[in-house]
Amino acid sequence: MKYIKYAVAVALFLASCTSPDRDNLNEKASVQAADELPENPLLLIPITFSINPKEGSMSTLYGNNEAMQHAKLNSGNAYPAGSVLYEVTWKQKSDSLWYGANIPDQIIRVERVVFNGDALPGYELYSGHPLRKVAFPSSAQRIALITAQQMAHNP
Template sequence: MKFSISIYISALALLLLSCDDRNTATLAPDYLYDAGNQAVIKSIINNKKGTISMLYGNDLALQTAHDSLLKPNDGAHYTMVTWKQKPMPHWYGTNMNGEIYSIEHLKVVQRNDTQLAFDYEFQAGKGYQPGDDQPEKEQRIKLITSQRAAVFP
């Protein structure tokens, strides 16, 4: 009798434990990107490419992004970080950033008295596959410099 009661109690304990769904998530700090002193200009979703990006900029880049004519500023620095999208764990109906796909740096420099030039650099992230096409430089410069800052309080 005592034996069967103890079996019953341990079975109950096991059942309760199995109902405890607080098995802990594995945090992924390698998905974080530290943009240093640069601030948020805006996020960009691309479902055709399955990516999600964050465009950051320094003060001069932000100034351009708030300017109605988007006039480029000498000394503006931009960083576009792109992640592969993945479904959010434990919630059907949201995609979020996963592995870092690429990091693009863009600097606006004064080439001579009248002309501004763009220094563009592409870095592949962990999510970038060797066979993937590198984005076309001129298109990316245009995309990055033509973004207005997202409006938020």
């Protein structure tokens, strides 16, 4: 009887040993090596984020150091020369680990705004899978919407 108890205890111990869940990393929401982006915007500094429930999408505005310093100190949309902004938009999906939570799924589009000191900043749109640069005729409107976003402040 004593040996049976030990055998059951050892069996339970061995059954509880599992390897870490390797599927927990959300690789679909990442920038892929085949994408044509000049840099990985997810490695830059997040400035603000937004959720669009009607589209089922979420966006994060990223910027380089110059853009982040401007966003901290100013509320205007006249970013200094050398600033680069990226608005990354993902489809949302339900989180399998947290009931009721949504997480990013695949990237829908990446918008890049570059401030060179010119009157109108440069605008590039990347979409598709893998992300490719596509033409977008009304860039002035998108630039205005992206640069009007205010920085999210932490408490």
